Amino acid sequence: DSGVTQTPKHLITATGQRVTLRCSPRSGDLSVYWYQQSLDQGLQFLIQYYNGEERAKGNILERFSAQQFPDLHSELNLSSLELGDSALYFCASSRSGMFTDTQYFGPGTRLTVL
Amino acid sequence: DQQVKQNSPSLSVQEGRISILNCDYTNSMFDYFLWYKKYPAEGPTFLISISSIKDKNEDGRFTVFLNKSAKHLSLHIVPSQPGDSAVYFCAARAAGNKLTFGGGTRVLVKP
Numbered sequence: 753d754s755g756v757t758q759t760p761k762h763l764i765t766a767t768g769q770r771v772t773l774r775c776s777p778r779s780g781d782l783s784v785y786w787y788q789q790s791l792d793q794g795l796q797f798l799i800q801y802y803n804g805e806e807r808a809k810g811n812i813l814e815r816f817s818a819q820q821f822p823d824l825h826s827e828l829n830l831s832s833l834e835l836g837d838s839a840l841y842f843c844a845s846s847r848s849g850m851f852t853d854t855q856y857f858g859p860g861t862r863l864t865v866l
Numbered sequence: 867d868q869q870v871k872q873n874s875p876s877l878s879v880q881e882g883r884i885s886i887l888n889c890d891y892t893n894s895m896f897d898y899f900l901w902y903k904k905y906p907a908e909g910p911t912f913l914i915s916i917s918s919i920k921d922k923n924e925d926g927r928f929t930v931f932l933n934k935s936a937k938h939l940s941l942h943i944v945p946s947q948p949g950d951s952a953v954y955f956c957a958a959r960a961a962g963n964k965l966t967f968g969g970g971t972r973v974l975v976k977p
Contacts, residue, residue, distance in 0.1 A: 754909060785965070795910070795955060795967035808964050842909050854900075855965070857909030 755779065756858035758843050764864045770831040773861045777824055777845030783807065784826040785846070785855055786818055790839035801826055802849035830863070838865045869893045870958050872968035880976055885943040887971050889956035892937065896958035896966075901930060901941050904953045904970070913954075914941070946975045 755778035765771055777784050786798040788811075797810035801820035812818075815833075820826040830837060840860045846853035871890045879885045887901075897918040902910035916923040916930045916939070923930050929942045943950055953970045960966075 754911070756909070787967075794969040795957075797965050797967070800964075810964055844909070854912045854915070856912065857902075859907070859909050 754856040754858060756843060756845050756856055758841075758858040758861050760861060761859070762862050762864075764866065765833060766866055767833055767835060769833050769865075770829065771833065771863065773828040773830070773841050773843075773863075775826045775828070775843030775845075775858060777826070777843075778856055781845035781847055781856070782824065783846045783849030783853070784820055784824070785844040786812075786826070786828050787842040787844065787857075788839045789842060789860075790836075795842075798828070800849065807849055833865045835865050838863055868969075869896075870956060870966045870968040872954075872956060872971045874971050875969070876972040876974070878974045878976065879946050881948055882945045885941075885946045885950065885973055885975070887941040887943075887954050887956070887973070889939045889941075889968050890937060891939075891958050893958070893960060893966075894937070895960040897961075898959040899930070899932060899939050900957045900959070900965075901928075902955045902957060902967075903950075904955065910955060943973075946973075948975050948977050951975045 757776045759774045783802045785800045789795045798812040800808040818828045842860045844855040844857045846855045900915040901913040904910045914928045932939045956968045
């Protein structure tokens, strides 16, 4: 158990819909990262937040957005969903957000778009 | 554009023998490398890392080797155990804290 929690575990929705994935970091960790793992793309970095501010951006689509709240939990919002958005979405957290930090991953949310 | 590649999608090894996992990268700006292990239905777990100023880092049964001139790193697991059966991802980090992952190698350790 990494100490990172993600809800929900599974999500099934239809194309065109919007969903919100939630992540609670390990106690004391200030930085949260979001990743997408799909069958054909491997693990892709989406976005990082540190203490409420966006720190780094990866291959995140414009239809996706994220935020980190004052209590440090984070939400990833996916809108206008397409079939290709079906994937496992992982959240990770680290202590300070510096590049040498180890990232601890949550169990993931499996999103299925029908 | 795959900047981090794990060319072997799978590896099968006998218990007690050495597992060698390879990873190649193209971006010379990467200066920190990590290996993660992932079991089915779980998130990746950090295993071991190495800074680009080193060429070897060891932690118990796990050793990571870095060859900067060849842009190649490898993970050695000695001796391999059945519990090591998992998917292993290498990852590389550049300034800006963006982590780029390889596609993973599935390891099966046979008893």
